[in-house]
Amino acid sequence: MDMLLAASDGVLSGTPHWRAFQNRLLGPYLLDLFRHVSQNPFNDFAKVFLMLENLALCVCAYVLTRRVSLTVLALVASSVAWVACIHYFSYPWDFIESVLLTMLFLFAIRSERIFPFVLLFIFFVLSRESCIFVGLFLILRGVSPIAFGQRIALRPLTWGAGLVVMSIAITEALRKMLFKASMLAGVGADTAHEQFENHFHYLHNGTVFLSASKVSLVYATIMLVFLACTYVGYREKEKNLLAIGVTMTLYTLSIFIFGILEEVRLYQPFTGMLALTAIYLLFETRSGRKWCSTNLSLLARRGSIRT
Template sequence: MHAHKFLNISSIIFISLVVYQIIRQLYAPYWEEISGISYGVITGKPEWLAYQNRLLGPYLIYLISLLGISYISAYKVFVLLSILVQSFTLVVLLKNIGETYQSSINYLIIYSFMYIALQEYSFYSWDNIDAVLFMFFVWGILRSVSPLLFIPLFLVSIFNRESALFIGIYLIIDAFNIEINKSKRINIQLKSVKELILGIILLILGIAYTNLIRELLFISRANGFPDEQHMILGNHFNLEKNLFDLFYENFISMHSANSLFIFGSIGYLLYFVRQYSQPQLKAFIIFICLVLNILVFGIIHETRLYVVLLPFLIFLHQNIKKVSSANRFS
């Protein structure tokens, strides 16, 4: 028993180290640049105003650097640790929902492959933390955990990135019963006023906190100039350009995989939508919200933004597979 457990833990560590070595080589020309962007959050001079509230990762790296190493070296240590945490978190959560160690490690290999495939030229500390937090997020959705348990997750997430707002959005959605009947009509009925209010409160607090931190801590962009382009919304607005790239430009360029990933993942999850339980349906709705967020506020070619989608794909696929197996033998 102990030998088997040791082998499983060793496998997780080995996979994580392989992923880290690949990441380390991929970003060899960019370590100084991406660590500088992270450090800019600490100094109040990030690359963009939108980065200023993303405090958790940069300060964790700073704490590591207090061990007597440079911020760049601390960044590499942080990446290694975050990959290890992602790997162990994924396996533990999959085990929690009924997977064996072997099948959980198989899912980890698939996740690691997709994680590597999404790397390009920029991958920041908050992206790695988001990967872990969203594993807990989608696990909590599919396990229908108490809404109160999402509060600590929100409090940690909001220090990392404004993507924590999706926790508030989920609680608003979860306050309703949502069903697709046999005639393909969607029935929506309020089930919890308290959860609805909680979701609205977290959403308002998250937006207020994000704007306040940006206003208090932001001095200028890294180049010394103000970020006047984003002073109103505090973020990019790229919907028109992203839609053009998604439906046309990507297919005549080297970015066709981006469109295929988005269309393929949505198509796969949508194919099974009529089989979804309420938790699965709500997880799928959040997945769609995340994709829309990328299209509206992100840059579709920045594939690091897709990392938060991976936990949803892994856990929803696991749920779909489980339901399909149950139906086959029923």
């Protein structure tokens, strides 16, 4: 707990553990506010943001499905997945990103306007460098009609490109202007994180993935859900579903390249979005309803379930 608080406080003083933390300002500033009302600020911060994530998840699930049963199912599935990804390093920005990603899926499916994504980007860019995927989604929404023989949508393409450029510029500026030195012994100027790409871990992660461990199973499951989203979006000519599927597939792939698969905290922000994606694909798309009808009927005939 002391290390987590120190990592957060270090962002505010310009001396975080790593340069890569320096642009993650929103979480540390909010956590600092909790000190004024709590004797155990990190725990209470985590409780509040877990409740916010659950609330956001329930609202998004109900808006997407209009069914209480599926809303409860999304909540239970997300909670189980979160517990399965418990890690002793869960930073404040991990909790914030969980809420933002959940909202991103709702906006991606339901909103044709640009404003919700710009608003989401403002919070995202002050929380984590993954804000770049908000712009990437808009770019993909703009170009995805090509897959269906339609014209490119210039407005989301232009806005998306602008947000991608801003993501890189703001992240780089904050890291280089605010970072003074690492508080960890022997790290100093943290030259390993001077570049936007951070570390490359794909060789190590390849070994971990091929080990068929719990971690590789979790990672493979996440990738399969987003690949399924991409496939269904393409098959049903749903440009929004296709765009968010490709976006999150690339996000998951970025963890393989730049992250460390054993750090299961990296998967926690995905849990709400994963639950929403899976339930939406199964119950709100033609392909999903057809699959459920065929397979559930087969199980019923075999006596595996009661009808």
